Amino acid sequence: MTTQAYSDAPVAAAPSTQKLSLFALTMMVVGGMVGAGIFSLPRTFAGATGPIGALIAWLIAGTGMYMLARVFQSLAERKPDLDAGVFAYAKAGFGDYPGFLSAFGYWIGSCIGNVSYWVLIKSTLGAFFPVFGEGNTVVAIVVASIGIWLFHVMILRGTQQAAFINSIVTVAKVVPILVFILILFFAFRLDLFSFNLYGGDLTGSVLEQVRATMLVTVFVFLGIEGASVYSRFARERSDVGRATIMGFVMVTALMVLVTILPYAVLQRAEIAGMRQPSMAAVLEAVVGHWGAVFVSIGLLVSVLGAYLAWSLICAEVMFAAARTKDMPAVFARENANKVPSAALWATNIVVQIIVITTYWSRDAFALMLNLTSAMNLIPFLLVATYGVKLARRGEIYELRPGERRRDLIIAAIAMIYTAFLLWAGGLKFILLGAVLYAPGTALYFWARREQGKPVFAGLWEWLIFIVAVIGAVIGVYALVTGYITI
Numbered sequence: 155m156t157t158q159a160y161s162d163a164p165v166a167a168a169p170s171t172q173k174l175s176l177f178a179l180t181m182m183v184v185g186g187m188v189g190a191g192i193f194s195l196p197r198t199f200a201g202a203t204g205p206i207g208a209l210i211a212w213l214i215a216g217t218g219m220y221m222l223a224r225v226f227q228s229l230a231e232r233k234p235d236l237d238a239g240v241f242a243y244a245k246a247g248f249g250d251y252p253g254f255l256s257a258f259g260y261w262i263g264s265c266i267g268n269v270s271y272w273v274l275i276k277s278t279l280g281a282f283f284p285v286f287g288e289g290n291t292v293v294a295i296v297v298a299s300i301g302i303w304l305f306h307v308m309i310l311r312g313t314q315q316a317a318f319i320n321s322i323v324t325v326a327k328v329v330p331i332l333v334f335i336l337i338l339f340f341a342f343r344l345d346l347f348s349f350n351l352y353g354g355d356l357t358g359s360v361l362e363q364v365r366a367t368m369l370v371t372v373f374v375f376l377g378i379e380g381a382s383v384y385s386r387f388a389r390e391r392s393d394v395g396r397a398t399i400m401g402f403v404m405v406t407a408l409m410v411l412v413t414i415l416p417y418a419v420l421q422r423a424e425i426a427g428m429r430q431p432s433m434a435a436v437l438e439a440v441v442g443h444w445g446a447v448f449v450s451i452g453l454l455v456s457v458l459g460a461y462l463a464w465s466l467i468c469a470e471v472m473f474a475a476a477r478t479k480d481m482p483a484v485f486a487r488e489n490a491n492k493v494p495s496a497a498l499w500a501t502n503i504v505v506q507i508i509v510i511t512t513y514w515s516r517d518a519f520a521l522m523l524n525l526t527s528a529m530n531l532i533p534f535l536l537v538a539t540y541g542v543k544l545a546r547r548g549e550i551y552e553l554r555p556g557e558r559r560r561d562l563i564i565a566a567i568a569m570i571y572t573a574f575l576l577w578a579g580g581l582k583f584i585l586l587g588a589v590l591y592a593p594g595t596a597l598y599f600w601a602r603r604e605q606g607k608p609v610f611a612g613l614w615e616w617l618i619f620i621v622a623v624i625g626a627v628i629g630v631y632a633l634v635t636g637y638i639t640i
Contacts (some may be wrong), residue, residue: 176393183401184557188327188460191374191523192409193453194274194591196416196433198370198520200425202351202364205417211364212410215371218571222534223402226542230398232544240533241430242477247540250480251615254598255622256533257475262590263503263529264468267376270522271461272298276448277430277519288429289519290512293412296511306502308332310493327459330452331408334437336616338415341440347418355423368578372527430519465501472497484601516639528576528583530591541565542579582638587623589633595619 199208202627229236229243236242241262245253276298277289286294353363365556416425416436431453473494489495500539512518545562548555576584602609610616632638 159378165308171435173337179393179397179518180400183397184328184405186353187375187401187405188331188408188456191370191376192405192412192454193433193449194519194523195370195374195409195413195433196425196436197428197430198523199367199413199640200416200432202356202366203360204350204356204422205347205414205606206352207360207363208413208417209410210360211367211371212406212413214364214571215368215375216406216410218568218575219371219375219406220402221564221571222538222566223398225538225561225568226398227396228561229537229544240537241471241480242478243540244533244536245478245480247543248536249309249611249615251598251610251618252536254475254480254595254601255618257471257480258594259529259587259591261468261475261501262594263533264464264471265504266529267373267526268464268468268501269512270373270519270526271457271464272301272509273512273519273522274431275301275454275457275598278434280451281434281446281450283430288517289615290515292513295513299506302502302506302509306498307496308577309462309465309469310489310495311491312418326454327456328408330413330449330456331433332538334433334449335408335411335415336559337437337441337445338549342415344418344419346421350417350422353422357479360611361383365578367528368575368584369524371525372531372575373417373523375405376530391637429470446639454538466602467496467497468501469494472500476601479601479605481597482620483604524579525584525586529578531572531579532587532591535569536577538565542569551602554555582632585629585632588622589629592622592626595622 199211203211206523208529233246235244241253244256270474273289273294276286276288276291276294280286280288280291280294285291286297352360356363412433416432417439420436424439425432431449434446434449434453437449439445472481472485473488475481476483476497485494485497485500487496488496508522512522515521542562545558545565548558599609602634610619629638
């Protein structure tokens with residue numbers, strides 16, 4: 155992955171060497187999606203459901219996310235003037251404040267996702283060095299903090315070095331996943347798979363089991379919008395949509411296999427009781443200790459690569475929002491290496507603070523995973539709804555009017571899917587999201603004051619803000635009283 159600071163100059167003015175090819179864009183999608191989540195899938199799914207429920211969950215998630223990917227593809231082609239994808243679409247469709255909330259939600263959700271990477275890294279090391287525990291001991295937090303600022307310094311020195319590292323990592327980290335899949339194919343036991351089919355001794359309906367996995371599927375699909383975020387730097391605009399679909403298909407196949415195959419080598423309850431990263435524990439149970447070491451090394455490479463990718467994306471989104479005056483102007487500053495330094499500082503300060511708070515969490519990785527998913531659902535819902543809005547109006551279908559009905563159906567399915575995920579995630583994460591969204595609006599106040607504009611454009615934006623504040627108050631009260639635990 156490569157990045158370049160946004161500027162008011164035409165894209166053509168940028169050196170051609172800094173443009174992204176179709177392969178680079180596809181690797182950006184794959185690199186963003188293959189991170190911490192895929193290595194945690196066996197235990198996460200086994201704790202909730204069996205193969206039948208898992209297949210239904212992936213069918214729902216795959217269909218919904220494919221439709222969302224198609225919406226990104228369509229918008230990239232039909233709205234080429236909207237760069238940085240996710241929040242730009244929300245702003246164009248629903249106004250300045252919803253656009254800000256989309257940018258802020260995507261940014262803070264990505265910061266939380268970066269924290270989950272450090273938790274999983276330390277949990278992985280904890281299998282060999284007990285001092286790291288489950289990734290949230292004092293030693294683990296100190297080591298993670300050092301890592302945060304080492305990456306910070308590297309990125310500040312320029313993105314070309316980071317891009318080279320990311321290209322190597324994206325290819326390298328898929329190898330242990332493919333080896334894991336191949337070994338489990340040969341170790342497949344039909345009797346175990348049949349025993350686990352409906353979850354074995356799990357209670358609850360298949361629908362309840364599927365619902366329990368929904369936020370996990372969002373987390374592992376994050377990164378699907380990676381090509382859209384950097385759409386301004388594509389050599390060919392059409393490559394953005396093609397890279398999104400190609401990356402989606404490749405990663406989805408890997409995730410389904412990693413989820414389903416463990417049910418054919420171990421009992422569901424045994425998988426559910428494994429420590430994270432459970433992929434390492436599953437392979438160890440099949441081939442011995444070297445399997446855990448092999449997968450753990452792959453995970454460290456994968457997660458560090460994903461952390462690099464998402465650090466760049468976090469800074470880029472905040473930087474782009476500042477350039478379009480949706481965030482305070484200070485975050486549009488660049489250093490001598492053309493790196494969005496102020497946005498990067500803000501990102502890593504937030505990541506550092508959240509890493510420290512994991513010390514008080516009972517299951518830090520699961521919390522970070524689910525909260526990341528919940529925070530990103532609002533931006534995704536706004537993108538899908540914008541796609542519906544454009545298709546209904548028909549304002550961008552003058553050249554190919556026959557595609558309007560198809561795009562309307564696709565966007566509508568994506569909108570219903572993301573709304574369903576918000577419901578499936580439950581009230582807890584909606585309230586925790588409000589706890590972050592409401593105070594985050596202070597950045598919007600700051601930006602609007604800089605421009606001498608009224609904070610809210612009308613009653614609609616006031617109502618959104620009031621709902622966010624009420625949700626935040628309820629969320630804080632629920633945390634204090636113990637109704638919500640983290």
